[in-house]
Amino acid sequence: MLKYSHPTLALILDYWPVTIFMPAILVLIATLALITRWWDRRDQEARESIRAPAAPTGVVMTWESGRQRKVPTPGASRPDRPLGSGQDTRAAS
Numbered sequence: 001m002l003k004y005s006h007p008t009l010a011l012i013l014d015y016w017p018v019t020i021f022m023p024a025i026l027v028l029i030a031t032l033a034l035i036t037r038w039w040d041r042r043d044q045e046a047r048e049s050i051r052a053p054a055a056p057t058g059v060v061m062t063w064e065s066g067r068q069r070k071v072p073t074p075g076a077s078r079p080d081r082p083l084g085s086g087q088d089t090r091a092a093s
Helices: 005-016 015-051
Strands: none
Touching: 005 015
């Protein structure tokens, strides 16, 4: 009965995977792609607003390390240790 009264509707219902299901899937994919682009743009703007401005080029920044360096003063004597004293010496055999 449906085939004779509405041939266009019958064609759509006979080929529903191509006429209904596939366009619905394509619309869903396009919607998800647009949402993803919007979300990424929003995240990028948030990252840029949080990021501190970069130091001007050509500026050298230094900081002290955790270790203390003791620079020997000129003319200061160093304690002499005799060579071969300590636990690392082995008897020559």
